[in-house]
Amino acid sequence: MKILILHNRYQMPGGEDVVVNTEKALLEANGHNIAFLEVNNDHITNPIQKAQTAINAIYSLSSKKLVREKIDNFQPDIVHIHNFFPVFSPSVYYACKEANVPVVQTLHNYRLLCSNYALFRDGKVCEDCLGKFVPWPSVVHGCYRGSRTGTAFVATMQFVHQTFQTWSRMVDQYITLTEFARNKFIQGNFPESKLVVKPNFIYPDPGQGNGQGEYALFVSRLSFEKGIETLLKAWKQLGKKITLKIVGDGPLSTLVTQAVAQGLEVEWLGHRPSNEVHQLMGAAKFLVVCAEWYETFGLVAIEAFAKGTPVIASDIGAFAELIRPYDNGLLFRPGDSNDLVAKVEWILNHSENLASMRRAARAEFEAKYTAEKNYQMLMSIYEKVLSRHKY
The missing domain is CATH 3.40.50.2000 (Glycogen Phosphorylase B;)
Known part of the structure; x- marks a missing residue:
């Protein structure tokens, strides 16, 4: 299977990046042809670049062009998106749709429901924007990096793509990591039929320890x-x-x-x-x-x-x-x-x-949580998406 993986890496590496790299290695180890298209936030250093990135986070024509060219050259069977924010933007979904390639997205965080990705504000869990068509509370509180202006752009991205039904029309299958997260996205008006649970995994197996440390x-x-x-x-x-x-x-x-x-x-x-x-x-x-x-x-x-x-x-x-x-x-x-x-x-x-x-x-x-179990689950998801896409 030919799989194009898209991932926007953050400036501060985290567990999400580890998972993406591990899943890529697992697919390659099982003989799949992988193309990995990664962008990062490292170039966003001055106010002009930050402003441009904020605008492009809503819909980036350059990212759409980049992904469409990659699809045309690689001809993948499926595109697996891990993170599109902020550089790729949701425009990459439209590039895939125009090329008639099915899309799977792993929801590593709550960014599509919450401007600060975490459903957490002022030291406690916050669900003020959950299920709201216009996520205005996030702007009031400046939930994205403490900036009302920055949050307004993230909220606009959420509003625009809810209006155009991007989340429901442009993605064939979402992967959540737990039933808990799946239920939160259902509360956030994501289509229940497109949300499937596949946990993270450990690869390679580090082996059992002895617990002898005090x-x-x-x-x-x-x-x-x-x-x-x-x-x-x-x-x-x-x-x-x-x-x-x-x-x-x-x-x-x-x-x-x-x-x-x-x-x-x-x-x-x-x-x-x-x-x-x-x-x-x-x-x-x-x-x-x-x-x-x-x-x-x-x-x-x-x-x-x-x-x-x-x-x-x-x-x-x-x-x-x-x-x-x-x-x-x-x-x-x-x-x-x-x-x-x-x-x-x-x-x-x-x-x-x-x-x-x-x-x-x-x-x-x-x-x-072994690689073998996870690989079987991932292949089942891909195969179901490809099967539906044929008809």
Whole structure:
């Protein structure tokens, strides 16, 4: 199969980029002919470029031309779009339609429903624009990078393409990563029949760890929505009961350095390569996830499962779907450090349960999140889209 993959990479690399690269590698390993067309935001540095990008984010003629030329030269059977914002723009859908090539899109975030992509504002979940034809609350609050002007362009993109039914007419199949995310897009008036769930996966399999490290692990961007404040508050209450290793960086990194300076049982490792992160996961007693927003998936949780490491996660968004309490992990109330402390203490006081939880975590990975399982799901989606497209 000939597959053209389109992806707009952000200036700050993240999990979305990892997933795109991993899926591309999996398809190539299975003998498919892949063309990868990637753009990025690196050139957007001055006010003129930012203004031009904002206008083009609504409908970029140059991106449409670029994609149409790529289609004409490569002649793909299918186009898989991962992210079009802001450089590609929704115009790429129209290039595919004109070339009569079916389109699959993975919805890695909530950008088509929410100007800031996260359904999160002022430190809490926000659904003010969900289902609204005109997403005016986002403009009032300046949800896109704190700018009402910038948000107005994003909201205009959403409004224009809802008006022209771009989301429903131009995409043959959407992939959401969880049932939770699928339901949010249905609430946002996306056609239910075009939304199918296919989770992320780990490739290659990092292998199971032994859990012999005497520490807990947190791997995340250090920002408010990731719950770093809740995490550090909990570890202050826990005292010296267990060491917490933190991997990652971000705008709230100073909170971590302060915690270390204050003598909390915390070790900050900063950024680490993925192979080292997997080693840390495999040795950890458990992974902690403190998300306070609707994560669309939570790749870090299934990385832990692959290593056989149980996960203590906040009971919100995707994690409520990924974690089975007292089986492959535990759930705590989002933003509630006292409840997080209670769940950590439960694990520390029930060491006899850890072996079975590790087995359950690894079994969950093998049942749902291997490359082989995911490849079968992706091929089924492609084949159904191609079959429908013939008629």
